[in-house]
Amino acid sequence: MGTLPKTNKLTLENIAELAGVSRSTASRVLRNQGSVSKKARTKVMRVVEETGFQPNAAARSLTGHRTNIIGVFITEIAQAVLSDPYFSKLLEGVAEAANEYDQTLTLFLLHDTSDINQMTTRIIQNAFVDGIVVSSTAKDNPVIPRLQSANLPFVVLGRIDDANVNYVDADNVNGAFTAVSHLIRQGYQRIGTITGTMNNYSAIDRLEGYKNALRVRGRAVDPTLIAYGDFVMDSGYANAKKLLEQNVDAIFAASDSIALGAMRAIEDVGLRIPHDVAIIGFDDLQFAEKANPPLTTIRQPIRRMGKLAVEMLHDIVTNKPLQPSRVSVPTELIVRASTGG
Amino acid sequence: MGTLPKTNKLTLENIAELAGVSRSTASRVLRNQGSVSKKARTKVMRVVEETGFQPNAAARSLTGHRTNIIGVFITEIAQAVLSDPYFSKLLEGVAEAANEYDQTLTLFLLHDTSDINQMTTRIIQNAFVDGIVVSSTAKDNPVIPRLQSANLPFVVLGRIDDANVNYVDADNVNGAFTAVSHLIRQGYQRIGTITGTMNNYSAIDRLEGYKNALRVRGRAVDPTLIAYGDFVMDSGYANAKKLLEQNVDAIFAASDSIALGAMRAIEDVGLRIPHDVAIIGFDDLQFAEKANPPLTTIRQPIRRMGKLAVEMLHDIVTNKPLQPSRVSVPTELIVRASTGG
DNA sequence: ATGAAAGCGCTAACAT
DNA sequence: ATGTTAGCGCTTTCAT
Numbered sequence: 001m002g003t004l005p006k007t008n009k010l011t012l013e014n015i016a017e018l019a020g021v022s023r024s025t026a027s028r029v030l031r032n033q034g035s036v037s038k039k040a041r042t043k044v045m046r047v048v049e050e051t052g053f054q055p056n057a058a059a060r061s062l063t064g065h066r067t068n069i070i071g072v073f074i075t076e077i078a079q080a081v082l083s084d085p086y087f088s089k090l091l092e093g094v095a096e097a098a099n100e101y102d103q104t105l106t107l108f109l110l111h112d113t114s115d116i117n118q119m120t121t122r123i124i125q126n127a128f129v130d131g132i133v134v135s136s137t138a139k140d141n142p143v144i145p146r147l148q149s150a151n152l153p154f155v156v157l158g159r160i161d162d163a164n165v166n167y168v169d170a171d172n173v174n175g176a177f178t179a180v181s182h183l184i185r186q187g188y189q190r191i192g193t194i195t196g197t198m199n200n201y202s203a204i205d206r207l208e209g210y211k212n213a214l215r216v217r218g219r220a221v222d223p224t225l226i227a228y229g230d231f232v233m234d235s236g237y238a239n240a241k242k243l244l245e246q247n248v249d250a251i252f253a254a255s256d257s258i259a260l261g262a263m264r265a266i267e268d269v270g271l272r273i274p275h276d277v278a279i280i281g282f283d284d285l286q287f288a289e290k291a292n293p294p295l296t297t298i299r300q301p302i303r304r305m306g307k308l309a310v311e312m313l314h315d316i317v318t319n320k321p322l323q324p325s326r327v328s329v330p331t332e333l334i335v336r337a338s339t340g341g
Numbered sequence: 342m343g344t345l346p347k348t349n350k351l352t353l354e355n356i357a358e359l360a361g362v363s364r365s366t367a368s369r370v371l372r373n374q375g376s377v378s379k380k381a382r383t384k385v386m387r388v389v390e391e392t393g394f395q396p397n398a399a400a401r402s403l404t405g406h407r408t409n410i411i412g413v414f415i416t417e418i419a420q421a422v423l424s425d426p427y428f429s430k431l432l433e434g435v436a437e438a439a440n441e442y443d444q445t446l447t448l449f450l451l452h453d454t455s456d457i458n459q460m461t462t463r464i465i466q467n468a469f470v471d472g473i474v475v476s477s478t479a480k481d482n483p484v485i486p487r488l489q490s491a492n493l494p495f496v497v498l499g500r501i502d503d504a505n506v507n508y509v510d511a512d513n514v515n516g517a518f519t520a521v522s523h524l525i526r527q528g529y530q531r532i533g534t535i536t537g538t539m540n541n542y543s544a545i546d547r548l549e550g551y552k553n554a555l556r557v558r559g560r561a562v563d564p565t566l567i568a569y570g571d572f573v574m575d576s577g578y579a580n581a582k583k584l585l586e587q588n589v590d591a592i593f594a595a596s597d598s599i600a601l602g603a604m605r606a607i608e609d610v611g612l613r614i615p616h617d618v619a620i621i622g623f624d625d626l627q628f629a630e631k632a633n634p635p636l637t638t639i640r641q642p643i644r645r646m647g648k649l650a651v652e653m654l655h656d657i658v659t660n661k662p663l664q665p666s667r668v669s670v671p672t673e674l675i676v677r678a679s680t681g682g
Numbered sequence: 683a684t685g686a687a688a689g690c691g692c693t694a695a696c697a698t
Numbered sequence: 699a700t701g702t703t704a705g706c707g708c709t710t711t712c713a714t
Binding site: 352353354364365368369372375396397399400401402403404406 | 706707708709710
Binding site for chain 1: 690691692693694
């Protein structure tokens with residue numbers, strides 16, 4: 001059996017020697033590929049376990065094969081992306097799946113708009129990720145075409161208008177549809193909406209769902225009841241004030257953050273929720289449940305979406321399916337007090 | 342000058358050929374090392390810029406040198422670590438510094454206690470990170486000694502009782518001291534505290550600071566006014582109820598989450614903040630400012646700590662300083678309404 | 683100042 | 699079923 005070298009630099013060569021086989025045989029055992037005798041397999045496995053050997057990722061990569069490293073590329077730019085629960089949950093889901101598949105996770109986070117091209121180049125050229133999960137809700141994300149022409153396997157988190165790309169998205173249209181339908185069922189008449197940033201698919205799709213719900217019930221879409229904002233709380237506050245001037249009795253907010261701002265605005269003008277004005281959000285952030293009154297909202301299975309994306313990527317990296325997968329994950333209506341009894 | 346190969350696989354060989362020099366010279370230019378004529382340097386640089394060439398990380402790694410990849414290892418186990426603003430801010434700081442130093446970031450996130458050893462082995466053996474930032478607030482973290490014996494450069498985020506390790510920590514003792522001193526100055530008499538999880542240095546140090554502040558003012562430390570909890574909101578709620586039974590008129594909470602729970606408890610028993618009971622937190626999470634009343638708290642420069650850790654790691658990786666650095670970052674008292682006028 | 687050549691640890695033909 | 703060997707893209711002696 002021999003003795004273990006007490007250095008940290010354990011190589012496949014060492015393992016092979018300790019197991020009394022050739023490097024190739026050891027390699028075959030590790031990759032569970034090719035024909036190896038049971039005896040050889042057992043010996044090698046034993047040595048691997050005793051030593052805790054892990055093959056050198058760089059060497060693996062260099063032979064042109066899998067590194068077992070996948071990347072996550074957050075292309076949305078912000079100084080505080082991760083403080084947004086959306087991204088932290090996404091990342092948790094991604095990390096969880098990465099662990100399950102024994103993949104190492106590399107994180108690409110931007111801090112400046114100007115970095116995006118350089119970062120993309122690095123990801124592609126450095127060539128040490130097997131594939132990449134790209135978080136992208138913006139229309140016309142410049143990263144996607146580059147990834148395509150580089151031939152690097154990738155899955156988008158957020159939908160894309162290109163039939164050839166793989167993506168996982170929340171079903172925003174139906175989520176919004178459900179939200180607004182709920183308000184209608186509750187008897188509200190003048191239902192306004194505060195949108196997210198409109199260069200963003202989530203915002204676009206949620207507005208679409210809002211309109212659909214009204215139309216299906218034979219109601220007109222009143223443009224004065226649509227306030228175009230962005231996804232943050234301050235925007236919710238300001239735009240809610242505008243909608244209140246239009247005498248809305250219910251507001252569909254395109255995000256919980258918007259909803260929170262809107263709730264403040266409603267309180268500030270002395271109206272009660274849901275008695276005078278009902279409100280429904282989107283996301284089901286942690287505070288939604290703890291708001292006063294608790295906020296009715298649409299829950300996205302963000303974490304699961306992150307997992308799904310990695311699973312899809314893994315399939316692509318290992319099997320290269322012929323058809324691109326495009327998954328729309330259903331959302332869930334969470335009814336709380338802010339939309340009445 | 343030649344034409345650019347339109348493949349994605351640009352190698353140093355190609356660059357050299359395009360620039361009309363040898364691979365070695367091109368390499369020297371890229372690493373800004375060794376003697377190269379101005380002319381050769383210019384030519385190579387031009388080709389590099391035109392092509393957007395990035396050296397293959399795996400090949401670099403394989404020659405035994407830097408990969409420009411650093412890791413972050415979050416050793417605290419939780420299903421939802423990243424949802425904790427502490428970690429997301431930390432990660433943002435780390436990512437920002439990594440970008441500045443042109444380092445790629447690899448994220449090691451646990452989902453299960455049992456994974457920790459396997460993950461550590463992977464980090465060490467895989468050998469593709471130049472160094473690693475380890476988030477560790479627990480006492481006796483098993484990862485540290487392994488990293489030491491593996492000779493992998495690392496910096497701990499959180500303090501460690503080992504004179505040989507590099508760390509960046511918030512000055513929790515002084516932070517707590519400042520918090521409690523503030524309560525004393527405001528005239529509060531029976532000041533209780535709710536601690537964090539006591540197998541954790543932050544919790545230990547904050548309790549220490551609490552005791553110090555009382556002693557310095559010649560006050561006795563009353564053990565019935567110390568409620569041992571953990572860092573979450575529910576614990577804050579339950580332990581605040583206990584302290585209220587002891588007729589405290591002020592509470593120092595070891596975290597803002599605890600403080601939030603405590604505020605709920607105070608309201609629930611019909612007392613007013615700060616009139617009947619004052620409360621001060623620790624962390625300055627986003628909601629602290631927006632709480633009702635706004636929460637006085639101790640701000641930790643978490644993001645900056647993350648940056649600092651990467652900077653330290655970078656120094657170690659590039660220069661190997663002889664002395665370990667141990668940095669304690671000062672905290673800041675943020676006075677708001679929850680501790681009175 | 684520059685080029686030629688060896689070698690990092692692995693995988694994948696190609697023998698046997 | 700197993701071993702031998704070439705090479706992945708770089709860095710680094712060692713020549714020149």
